């Protein structure tokens with residue numbers, strides 16, 4: 518197993534890609550702290566991992582609460598005696614152009630898509646640097662390597678988190694801590710509800726997917742989960758500061 522005796526902390530793990538990644542890491546032997554704003558959803562994911570013979574615990578956690586986020590990560594590390602993987606995943610998509618998005622909505626996007634990754638990575642680093650090892654995965658998006666139509670808050674913040682991952686990578690490689698950005702394309706989760714509205718409904722979204730993605734389909738959360746295991750494990754031991762794009766060639 519790729520992650521035996523490793524401890525992983527995941528935010529936004531109650532649904533979608535975060536849930537699939539938490540499950541996939543547990544299948545590879547990791548002890549996974551499943552955190553989510555929705556404590557019941559986190560509990561359900563942890564219970565499913567336990568039922569499948571894995572190791573997990575659940576935590577209700579709002580990543581926009583700096584103190585709670587940092588305390589949850591350092592507390593989990595103290596409880597388990599180590600922290601090997603941080604997958605900082607929770608994010609928000611507020612659609613709109615420069616004239617449509619309010620400053621308050623830009624702040625909300627920044628708080629979740631950039632600031633929470635900073636606070637989480639800082640807390641994880643306080644454990645990983647003295648430990649001399651660790652893998653930090655920050656969820657960005659392929660919207661961090663391209664420019665979507667009418668998505669100023671999302672594209673700006675997703676570009677920023679890739680820059681943050683690269684900066685952490687160059688500063689902490691010497692301490693044995695890697696940091697990479699996970700950049701999924703369209704994955705069929707409830708996360709795309711806002712874009713679906715922009716597209717005029719489900720049929721509009723599906724027609725957009727078929728027409729704009731060379732593979733002509735959504736990715737699945739399980740397909741992204743395999744990349745999470747890859748970044749979390751020693752399979753990617755010489756990879757740091759990378760923006761791993763998994764998007765059916767949409768961004769090309």
Ligand SMILES: NC(=O)c1ccc[n+]([C@@H]2O[C@H](COP(=O)([O-])OP(=O)(O)OC[C@H]3O[C@@H](n4cnc5c(N)ncnc54)[C@H](O)[C@@H]3O)[C@@H](O)[C@H]2O)c1
Pocket residue numbers: 528529530531532533534535536552553554555558578579580581606607608609629656657658659700701702703704705706707708709
């Ligand atoms: N689904 C996609 O197509 C797609 C594509 C590219 C990037 N992403 C990125 O993946 C992440 C989420 O996508 P998903 O498909 O897993 O979504 P999802 O909606 O299935 O799950 C998101 C989870 O995050 C939790 N969450 C929301 N706000 C939170 C907060 N303040 N604190 C803690 N948890 C919170 C929700 O409760 C939910 O369980 C985002 O960062 C998003 O930008 C998604």
